[in-house]
Amino acid sequence: MSPDTGADAAATLDQARQFGLSDDEFKRACRIMGRMPNFTELGIFSVMWSEHCSYKSSKVWLKKLPTTGKRVICGPGENAGVIDIGDGDAAIFKMESHNHPSFIEPYQGAATGVGGILRDVFTMGARPIANLNALRFGSPDHPKTRHLIDGVVRGIGGYGNCVGVPTVGGECNFHPSYNGNILVNAMTVGLARADRIFYSAAAGPGNPVIYVGAKTGRDGIHGATMASAEFSEDSESKRPTVQVGDPFTEKLLIEACLELMESDAIVAIQDMGAAGLTSSSVEMAGKGGLGIELALDQVPTRETAMSPYEIMLSESQERMLMILKPERAELARRVFEKWELDFAVIGRVTDSGRLVLTMHGRTVADMPVGPLVTEAPLYERPWQPSPALPELAAKSIETREPIAALKQLIACPDLASKRWIWEQYDHLVMGHTVQRPGGDAAVVRLPGRKKALALATDCTPRYCAADPKRGGTQAVAENWRNLTAVGATPLAITDNMNFGNPERPEIMGQFAESIEGMREACLALDYPVVSGNVSLYNETNGSGILPTPAIGGVGLIDDAANAMSLAFKREGEIVVVIGETKGWIGQSLYLRELLGREEGAPPPVDLEAERRNGDFVRAQILAGAVTACHDVSDGGLLVALAEMAMAGGIGATLTAPQDRPAHGFWFGEDQARYVVTCRALDALLQAAQKADVPARVVGKTGGAALTLAEGNAISVAELKRLNEAWLPAYMAQ
Amino acid sequence: MQAAIILFPGSNREQDVHDALRRATGKEPLKIWHRDSDLPKADLIVIPGGFSYGDYLRCGAMAAHSPIMREVKARAEAGTPVLGICNGFQIVTEAGLLPGVLLTNKTLRFHCKDVHLRVETSQSIYTRRYNAGQVIRVPVAHHDGNYFADDATLDRLEGEGLVAFRYCGADGEIDGEANANGSARAIAGILNEKRNVLGLMPHPEDATDALLGSTDGQGFFASLAEALA
Numbered sequence: 001m002s003p004d005t006g007a008d009a010a011a012t013l014d015q016a017r018q019f020g021l022s023d024d025e026f027k028r029a030c031r032i033m034g035r036m037p038n039f040t041e042l043g044i045f046s047v048m049w050s051e052h053c054s055y056k057s058s059k060v061w062l063k064k065l066p067t068t069g070k071r072v073i074c075g076p077g078e079n080a081g082v083i084d085i086g087d088g089d090a091a092i093f094k095m096e097s098h099n100h101p102s103f104i105e106p107y108q109g110a111a112t113g114v115g116g117i118l119r120d121v122f123t124m125g126a127r128p129i130a131n132l133n134a135l136r137f138g139s140p141d142h143p144k145t146r147h148l149i150d151g152v153v154r155g156i157g158g159y160g161n162c163v164g165v166p167t168v169g170g171e172c173n174f175h176p177s178y179n180g181n182i183l184v185n186a187m188t189v190g191l192a193r194a195d196r197i198f199y200s201a202a203a204g205p206g207n208p209v210i211y212v213g214a215k216t217g218r219d220g221i222h223g224a225t226m227a228s229a230e231f232s233e234d235s236e237s238k239r240p241t242v243q244v245g246d247p248f249t250e251k252l253l254i255e256a257c258l259e260l261m262e263s264d265a266i267v268a269i270q271d272m273g274a275a276g277l278t279s280s281s282v283e284m285a286g287k288g289g290l291g292i293e294l295a296l297d298q299v300p301t302r303e304t305a306m307s308p309y310e311i312m313l314s315e316s317q318e319r320m321l322m323i324l325k326p327e328r329a330e331l332a333r334r335v336f337e338k339w340e341l342d343f344a345v346i347g348r349v350t351d352s353g354r355l356v357l358t359m360h361g362r363t364v365a366d367m368p369v370g371p372l373v374t375e376a377p378l379y380e381r382p383w384q385p386s387p388a389l390p391e392l393a394a395k396s397i398e399t400r401e402p403i404a405a406l407k408q409l410i411a412c413p414d415l416a417s418k419r420w421i422w423e424q425y426d427h428l429v430m431g432h433t434v435q436r437p438g439g440d441a442a443v444v445r446l447p448g449r450k451k452a453l454a455l456a457t458d459c460t461p462r463y464c465a466a467d468p469k470r471g472g473t474q475a476v477a478e479n480w481r482n483l484t485a486v487g488a489t490p491l492a493i494t495d496n497m498n499f500g501n502p503e504r505p506e507i508m509g510q511f512a513e514s515i516e517g518m519r520e521a522c523l524a525l526d527y528p529v530v531s532g533n534v535s536l537y538n539e540t541n542g543s544g545i546l547p548t549p550a551i552g553g554v555g556l557i558d559d560a561a562n563a564m565s566l567a568f569k570r571e572g573e574i575v576v577v578i579g580e581t582k583g584w585i586g587q588s589l590y591l592r593e594l595l596g597r598e599e600g601a602p603p604p605v606d607l608e609a610e611r612r613n614g615d616f617v618r619a620q621i622l623a624g625a626v627t628a629c630h631d632v633s634d635g636g637l638l639v640a641l642a643e644m645a646m647a648g649g650i651g652a653t654l655t656a657p658q659d660r661p662a663h664g665f666w667f668g669e670d671q672a673r674y675v676v677t678c679r680a681l682d683a684l685l686q687a688a689q690k691a692d693v694p695a696r697v698v699g700k701t702g703g704a705a706l707t708l709a710e711g712n713a714i715s716v717a718e719l720k721r722l723n724e725a726w727l728p729a730y731m732a733q
Numbered sequence: 734m735q736a737a738i739i740l741f742p743g744s745n746r747e748q749d750v751h752d753a754l755r756r757a758t759g760k761e762p763l764k765i766w767h768r769d770s771d772l773p774k775a776d777l778i779v780i781p782g783g784f785s786y787g788d789y790l791r792c793g794a795m796a797a798h799s800p801i802m803r804e805v806k807a808r809a810e811a812g813t814p815v816l817g818i819c820n821g822f823q824i825v826t827e828a829g830l831l832p833g834v835l836l837t838n839k840t841l842r843f844h845c846k847d848v849h850l851r852v853e854t855s856q857s858i859y860t861r862r863y864n865a866g867q868v869i870r871v872p873v874a875h876h877d878g879n880y881f882a883d884d885a886t887l888d889r890l891e892g893e894g895l896v897a898f899r900y901c902g903a904d905g906e907i908d909g910e911a912n913a914n915g916s917a918r919a920i921a922g923i924l925n926e927k928r929n930v931l932g933l934m935p936h937p938e939d940a941t942d943a944l945l946g947s948t949d950g951q952g953f954f955a956s957l958a959e960a961l962a
Contacts, residue, residue, distance in 0.1 A: 157843050161874070162784040164745025248743050248787025338768075340742065424843045426874040428939050429782075431749035436946075445944070447748075560944055 010036035019046035025377055032371045040309045040357065040365045045372070047275035047313060048282060051536050054376045057502035058534045061515045069528040071491050073194060079120040079271065080190075081530025082197055083492045085556050089446065090194040091453060092126040095134070095187035095496040095552040097535035101242040102184040106151025110184050111159040111245035115317050117188045118163065119271035122254050123320065125198040125261050126190025129430060130444045131160050133170040133186050134457040134496065134550040135421075138179030140413050140730055145174070148182050149421075149731065155245075156186070157424040162247035163254065166433055167425035168442035171457050173414040177465075180540030185496040185533075187552040189455055191446055198261060200270040202288030202323050202349050207267055209281070209292060209347040210329070212256070212336050213319040214249045215302035220276070220315025249318040249341070256339035257320065265328030272319040278312045280321040281347075282355060286373035291352035296359045300342040308357055308364040323349055383508035389466050392600035394583040394664030397591065402638060402656075402666045403712040405594055407722055409635050409667070410642055412593045416726035434560045438647070440485040440631050441553075445560040452560035454488030456553050460634065461546035463602035466587050468510040468547050472517025473605045477671060479553040480525045481631040484614040485674060487564040487621040488555030490525065495532040495551055500544025502536045510547040511536075518549060524607035525614075527553070564621045566630035568648030571702040573627055574681045575652055577637060579613045579673030580694045583664020589635045590667035603669050610672040616693045617674045625684055632673035637698070638666035638706075640675050645706055645716050646723060654699035655709040677701060734961040736762035737775035739805065741796045741824075746782035746936065750818060753938035754779070757954035767796070772804045776961045777814045780805075780821030782874070782936065792835060792877045793823030802828050814858055814961065815930045819875055822922070822932035831925055831932045832890070833882030835875075839915030843876040847947065849911060850921055850935060851901040854894050857924055858960035859931045862952040868905045869949035871940040873914075878934035880916035880923075887918055898922035898933055 016026035019042060029037055029045040037045060047053055055062065067075035073090055074082035080094035098113025118128050133156055138145050160167045165188070220243035260266060268288070270280040277299070285292040296311045306314075324332055329345065336343035350356070355372070357365040409415055422437035434452055435443035441456035458479040464471025476493065483490040495518065500507040522528055538545045557563055585591055586600025620626045628648070632640045638654075645651055656665045678684045681697065688695035707713040736754050738747050747764060754762045754777075763773060772778075786795035796802070802824070809815045809830055817825035823835045838844060847870050852863040863869070882890070890896050898921040900912040912919040914934070922933025937950030 154842075161843055161845075161876075162743070162745075162787060164783060246787070248784060248789065251745065251784070251787075252742055338766075423846050426843070426845045428845060428872050428874055428936070428945075429746055429749070431746075431752060431939050431942075431945065434944055 009039060011039050011042035015042060019043065020050060021046050025049055028375065028377065032375060033367060038365065040312060041367050043309045043313050044278050044365065044367065047278055048372055049376050053275050053279050055534055056377045057379050057381050057536060058497065058511065059378055060380050061512055064515055064519050065529045066519065066522045067528050067530065069492065069526065072528055072530055073197065075530050076532060078199060079123045081492065081494060082124065083530060083554065084194055088194050090192045090197060091189060091554055092121050092124050092192055093187065093189040093494055093554055094120050094531035095185050095494040095550065096120065096533040097496050097498060098184045098186065099182065099498065099535050099538055102152055103182050105242040106148050107155040108242050108244050110152040110155030112243045112317050113184050113186045114156055114159040115245045115247065115250050116273050117186045118165065118250060119273065121188040121190040122257055123198065123269055123271045124192065125196050126192035127258055128165045128188050128190045130189045130442065130455055131165050131167040131186065132455055132457050132552060134459065135170065135172040136178045136183035136461065136548060137174050138182065139176040140174055142179045146731060152184055153421050153424050159245055159247040161426040163251045164429050166427045166429050168427050168433055168444055169437050169455055169457065172418050172421060175461065175546055177546045181538045181545050183498050183548055185550045187457060187494060189453060189554060196261065198266055198269050200268050200284050200287055202268050202284040202290050202292065204267055205290060205349050205351040207323050207349045208326055208329055208345045209294065209349065210322045210324055210332065211299055211319065211344045211346045212322060213253050213341055214246060214316060215300040215342055216311055216314045217302045217316045218306065218310055218314060219243050221310060221313045243315045243317050245317050252339040252341055253318055253320065256336050256341055260332055260335045263328065263331060265324050265332050267323040267325060269320060269322045272321060274315065276313060276315050282369055282372055284321065284323065285355060285369045291350035291354045291369060292347060293350050293356045294347035296357055298344050298346040300344050308359050381502050381508045382505045383512050384505040385509050386468050386513060389601045392586040394585045394661045394668060397585050397663065398595060399661055399663045400594055401712060402662055402708060403714050405590060405663065405667065406638050406642060407714060409589055409593055409639055410719060411722040411726050412589065413726060414589065415635050415639060417724045418727065419724060420727040420731060434563050435486060435565060439566050440482040441488065443486055443557065443560065443563040450559045452557045452563060454483045454486045454555040454557060456482040457550055458482060459548050459550040461548045462587050462598060464514060464547040464549065466602045468513035469517035470602050470604060471547065472514035472549055473521040474602065474671060475549055475551045476518050476521035476525065476527060477605045477607065477610050478633055479551040480527055481614055483553050483555035484618050485564065485629045485631045487562050487618060488557045489618065490527055490553055490555040492528050492530045493551050493553045495529055495549055497532065497534045498538055498545065498548040498550065499536050500539045507544055514547055514549045521607060525611055562622055564629045566628055566644050566647050568644050568650040568652065568677060568701045569627045571650060573677040573679055573701045574697055575699040575701060576676050576678060576684060577673060577696050577698050578617055578676060578688065578693060579609065580670060581637060581665055581668060581673065582670050583660055583668035584670045585664055585668050588667055588669045590663060603671050605671045612691065613672045613674065613693050616688065616691045617676065620676065620684065620687065625680065626676040626678050628677040630675050632675060636667040636669050642706060642719050644675060646720050649716060650701050651703040651705040651707065651716050652699045652701045653707045734758045734760060734776045734958055736777040736779055737773060738762050738764050738779045738781055739767060739801060740764055741767045741785035741799065743785045743787055744781050744783035746819065749936065750779055750781050750938040753941045753950065753954050756941060757958040767799050767801045772801060775813065777816060777957060778805055778808060780817045780824050782819030782821060785820055785824065793820060793827040796824045797827035806830060809930050812927065812929055817932040818936060818938065819934055822934055823877065825930065825932045830930050831923055832886045833880055835877050836879040836881050837877050838879050840913065844913055845874040846872065848873050848935060849901050849903050850898040851905050853896045853899055856894060857897060857928050857931065859953060859956055860897060861960060862956040866905065868901060868903065870947050871935045871937050871950050873935045875934055878914040880920045882917060890923055893926065895924045896920055897924050897931055
C-alpha cells in the first residue's frame with residue numbers, strides 16, 4: 001500500500017485490515033462517516049482505535065482500580081497523574097512502556113520512551129525532577145540479550161543525561177519469557193505548583209492551534225499500530241516504525257514550554273506522542289467537545305512532499321500542540337524563537353465538532369470528533385482464571401547450607417548489583433538526590449524545600465505468572481513497602497500493565513486477575529492509581545511474557561534529613577526482623593536459583609499486616625528509633641541482611657530459630673517484612689508489641705563478615721565481589 | 734563576589750553550581766543567556782555542565798564558537814577568573830583557553846559516580862582552602878572526560894604546577910582503576926598559566942551538602958568566596 005494512494009480515494013476493506021482494523025471496526029468507521037472513509041481518514045480511525053490509543057481491551061478492567069483520594073488532583077485520563085504534596089506543590093507523574101520499539105531498535109526505542117514520558121509530565125506544567133525505569137530482559141543465555149541491554153541502557157542514559165533530569169532508580173530482571181519481547185517501562189516525576197496545572201481540553205472556538213518543537217518527518221508512521229500487534233520473525237522489518245530521539249531539542253522544548261507557562265498564554269496543551277498529530281488534535285478537541293481545523297501545509301516538515309496521511313500519522317518526537325489565547329500568540333512565538341524551536345500556527349478551534357484537515361486549500365479529511373472518541377470499540381474479551389498452584393511446604397524442599405546458598409543467590413542475575421546500569425545514568429544532576437540508586441527507594445529533595453519525594457518501581461513477574469491476583473497485590477504492596485522503608489508516606493502510584501495477547505482468554509484472565517489484586521492492595525493501603533499505561537500483545541510467535549504489572553510509586557518525606565537508608569551504620573547494633581517469617585518457599589528465588597524449580601503458589605499478602613507493619617516501621621524511622629531499614633523481598637531474609645551489610649561495609653552475627661527448616665527462614669519470601677537495626681532494643685520491642693507487630697531479634701552488627709550461629713561465615717568484601725561481578729563480566733563477554 | 738553563569742542551549746547543571754555559589758558567597762549569581770550581547774561585569778565567569786548543542790558535534794565545539802565566548806576569552810585574558818566544569822571544561826579547551834582536549838571515556842560509556850581527587854596545588858583561587866595532596870570525594874557525570882594532550886604539553890602543565898586535580902584512590906594513590914576515564918596522567922582539572930582559568934571534569938558543586946553524600950566540594954567554593962571577596 002503506498003501512502004501516495006490518492007488521499008481522496010475511498011479506502012478499501014483490505015487497507016483497513018492492513019492497518020490493523022477488524023472488519024467490524026471498519027464497518028463501524030463507515031457508519032460513523034456515513035460513507036467510505038478516504039485513505040487519510042482510515043489511517044486516523046486505525047490509530048485512534050488501536051489498542052495502544054483506545055485501551056479497547058483493557059478499559060472495562062481499568063475502571064475497577066481506585067483512582068481517587070484526598071491527595072489526588074487529577075487521576076487517569078490526562079497526560080499524567082497529579083497529586084497534592086502540600087504547601088501548594090503538586091507532583092505529576094506517569095510510567096509508560098516502549099517495549100516493542102526497544103526490542104526492534106534498543107537505543108532509539110528506549111531513548112524515545114524516556115522522551116515521551118518526560119513530555120507527558122512537562123506538558124502539564126511540571127519541571128521533571130526524576131526519571132526511573134523498569135526493565136525486563138530475556139535469559140542472559142539468549143544471543144540477543146547482551147545487545148539489548150547495551151542498547152537500552154545507552155538509550156535511556158543518552159536521553160536522560162542530555163536533558164539533565166536525574167535517573168534515580170528502577171529495577172531490572174531477567175526471564176526467558178522476555179527473550180523475544182523485552183519490557184522497557186520509563187517513569188518521570190515532575191514538580192509543579194498545584195494552581196498552575198495545564199490540561200489538554202480545547203476551549204474557545206477561534207483560538208489558534210499552534211505546533212511547536214521539532215519538525216515532522218516520516219519516522220514512526222503507524223508506530224501505535226505496530227505497538228498493538230504481536231511480533232513474528234519479521235519484526236526486524238518494522239524498524240522504520242521506530243522513532244528517532246533528539247534529547248537536545250527536548251531540553252529546549254522543556255525550557256521553552258516552562259517559560260511560556262509562566263504567562264497566561266496557554267489555553268490547552270498536549271504532547272504529540274503515539275499517533276502524533278492525530279491523537280493530540282482529536283483528544284484536545286474531544287475533551288473540549290469542540291472541533292478543530294488544521295492546514296497541514298502549515299505543519300513544519302523536515303522532508304518534502306509529505307502526504308496528509310504521513311503528516312497525521314508521523315510519530316516524530318519532541319513536538320507539542322497548543323491552543324493559545326490569540327492576543328498572546330506573539331509572546332509565545334518570541335519564547336519559542338529564543339529557544340530556536342519551530343513555532344507554527346496550523347489551525348484553529350471550531351465549534352463544529354469536526355476534525356477538518358486541509359492541504360493547499362483542499363479538504364483532505366472531514367470527520368466527526370465525538371464519535372471517533374466515544375464510539376471507539378470497547379471489548380469485554382472472554383477470560384479464564386489462572387489455575388491455582390499448590391502450596392509448597394519448606395519441609396518438603398531440599399535444604400542447602402545457608403552461606404553457600406547466599407553466595408549463589410547474591411550473584412544470580414536477578415539479585416546481582418545493577419551498578420553497571422545506573423552508573424551510566426546521571427543520577428545526580430539538579431543536585432537534589434538524597435538517596436541514590438541501589439536502595440529500596442530513591443529519595444529526591446524538592447528544590448528550595450526541606451521535603452523530599454521517595455520513588456520506586458516494582459513488580460515480581462514470577463509471582464504474577466503463578467497467581468496473577470496475588471502477584472498484582474504483591475507488586476503494589478512491595479512498592480508501598482519500599483517507600484515506607486526509607487521513611488516516606490506512600491501517596492499514589494502509576495501502573496504499567498505489560499501483558500500478552502488479550503484475544504487469548506488465559507492472557508485476558510491474567511490481566512483481569514492482576515487488576516483485582518492491585519485493586520485490593522490500593523484500597524487497603526490508601527494508594528490510588530493516578531496514571532498508567534497498558535501494553536498488550538507482548539508476544540512473539542504466540543508465546544507470551546510473564547504478566548508484568550509494573551508499579552511506580554511516589555511517597556512524601558516531610559524532611560529529607562529523616563530519610564532512612566538500608567546500610568548498617570555502626571557495630572554493636574541489634575538486628576530485628578519486623579513481620580512474620582513463616583518460610584514461604586513457593587516461587588522463591590531459592591527454589592529457582594538453587595534447585596532449578598519455578599514452582600508453587602507465590603507468597604500471600606496479608607494486607608492488614610502489611611499496613612500495620614509498615615505504619616509501625618515508618619513511625620519508628622521518623623521517631624529516630626531505628627538506624628537502618630530494608631524491606632525483605634526477592635531472595636528473603638538472608639539476602640536482605642547481606643544487602644545491608646554490603647551497603648554499610650559492616651558485618652553481623654546472625655541466629656535462626658531451631659524449630660523450622662533453615663532455608664525457609666533465611667530464604668522464604670513471606671511478605672510484609674522489614675529488617676531494622678536499633679540501639680534501644682527494649683523500647684522497639686515494646687512498641688512492636690503494643691502495635692501488634694511481630695518483631696524478632698536475628699543478630700547484632702559487627703565485624704567484617706556475616707557469621708551464622710553455627711559458625712559458617714562469609715566476609716562482606718567477598719559478598720560485595722560476588723554481587724558486583726556478574727553484570728560487568730557478562731556485558732564484557 | 735558576583736558570579737555570572739553562561740547558559741548555552743543544552744546546559745543542564747547551571748542550577749547545581751548556582752546553588753553552591755550562593756551558599757558559599759551569600760550572593761545570587763547571574764545567569765546569562767549566550768545570545769545576550771552584553772556580558773555584565775563579573776568577578777567570576779562560570780561555564781556549567783550539560784550537553785551544549787546536544788554535544789552532537791565534538792563536545793563543546795559548537796558553544797566554543799558562540800559569539801559570547803569572544804567576550805569570555807577577552808575577560809579571561811584580562812584576568813577575570815573563568816571556571817569551566819564538565820561540559821564547561823570541554824568548551825574552554827575547544828575555545829583555546831586551556832590546552833588539550835577531552836576524549837571519550839576509555840570504557841566508551843557514561844560514568845556517574847563518586848570519585849576521589851587529589852588536590853595537586855593549593856596555589857589557586859579555586860583550591861586555596863585545600864592542602865596540596867589532600868584527597869576529596871566528589872561526583873563525576875560524563876561520557877567524554879578522558880583528558881588528552883601531547884607529552885610536551887603535559888610536561889609543561891606538570892612543570893609549571895598547573896595540574897589542579899588528579900583522579901586517585903581513597904588513599905591518594907594514582908592507579909588505573911581510579912582513573913576510570915583514562916585521562917593522561919590521571920588529570921581531572923587544569924589551570925592556565927595565569928592561574929585564573931580552571932577547567933575540571935568532576936562536579937564539586939554536587940558535593941556541597943551533607944545530605945547529598947559529601948561536603949568535600951565546599952572548600953572549592955569557599956576558596957573562591959575568600960579569594961574574590
